[in-house]
Amino acid sequence: MIFDIEYETMPREALESIQLRRLRTTLERVNTTVPFYQEKFKAAGILPGDVNSLEDLQKIPFTTKQDLRDNYPFGMFAVPMDNVVRIHASSGTTGQPTVVGYTARDINTWSILMARSLVAGGASRDDIIHNAYGYGLFTGGLGVHYGAEKLGASIIPVSGGNTKRQIIIMKDFGPTILTATPSYTLYLAEVAKEMGVSFEDLKFKFGIFGAEPWSENMRKEIENKLNLVAVDIYGLSEVMGPGVAIECHEAQNGLHVFEDHFLAEIINPDTGEVLPYGETGELVFTSLTKEAFPVIRYRTRDITSLNPEPCICGRTHIRMKRVSGRSDDMLIIRGVNVFPSQIESVLMKIDEVEPHYQLVVDRKDNLDTLTVNVEVGENLFSDEVRQLQDMEKKIAKDIKEYLGVSAIVKLVEPKTIARSEGKAIRVIDNRKI
Ligand code: DLL
16 A cells, blocks of 8 residues: 555656755755855855756755754754744764754654655554654654554554563554564563563564664564564654655565655765765755755765665655665774674574674774674573583674674673663774773
8 A cells, every 4th residue: 555646656757856846945945044054055156046957966065963963953943933843853872962843844744754654664544553662852753653643543652661561552452563663672572572472462463663773684583573574664853753764565675765855865975976876875865845954965874775676566766775874883893894783684694692782892902803792592591601602603703704804702691781772772882982
């Protein structure tokens, strides 16, 4: 099923002409309402009227997270505060939080895009959605919530945490769709098991998981453990929140970007050059319909590629590949680039290990060291030390073989790695301290 058949299956030519019209309107608007953009365009010697094709967008300078921080909290808003009906903010784990605003129309657009996303992910108005994304300044909880209401599904606004109670709700209310981060989903599975609740007896059909990187092998693990079909949803607060892009459950192969509202580009993060379809680089977004917080060529730091091939689901919107990580999450270990999700991918292939891991990076005598702490099941942990050591060596060998990086692998006891109720912290980088 498709929520908005007209826009989601629109022929590319018609879509592109809508994009151009909306782009020009957005550029005109920010040029008159946001001093930051006005100055930036002026410095680059460009006027919104100079943009006569989608390619012309390349003449416009990028916007970075630093720019948003410099204008903290409301400096990038394009409407007076009395038109702003909602404020969200990023968690600010990597510095000052970024603050975003929405007009009533923005909230409506977001709700529609989230309704589209839920349908692409397998939901219909007959479903009961167990929404375990956090409610609050984080966009996950309220984003899914408004989308579910727009769709007409039943939403359980359970938020993150209070995990045992979540399992009881799952048993008693019989939700059919689960929305949560992949890492919290695994924790839910673990607690359910402890409570003697089997997902075979629950009613879930689909899970819509995102807000953090996760690997294809993690998807398999989740699908097996929870007995559902897992789809990947992507978004970021600066661009809107969840619902910027989502996989369709039919193909589970790349996330459709809602291109009638967002223009996506891939650039070489070092040179800023726009890369052709298929090439991997940094994802850049321009919003086409946002009122309160438009973004122009916003550098997400997320690494992916774009695939324009038609999809079996009928949607014509371009697909982005699963995000492997953020450029600032990329570890450089003795010159080798590696994303935590790549390590995850290797770990998840090994039956004996559990999907709970953490990477610790240190610098000793000017040399980077990578330690991979990963949990093993109760059975294995009670085995002989020798067996554990063999397993550690085997995993280290696999990591070296697949990723070219040397790692010290430490198998740790069940439940020693902190569980997440939202986004998991996968890396502890002691080099920055
Ligand atoms: O995480 C919005 C969201 C909520 C998306 C719920 C999906 C579901 P932020 O907190 O601003 O917004 O974080 C955005 O999270 O730039 C990516 O680095 C990462 N991210 C989000 N979705 C995915 C995903 C929300 N599916 C940042 N795969 C983004 C990988 C993701 N990374």
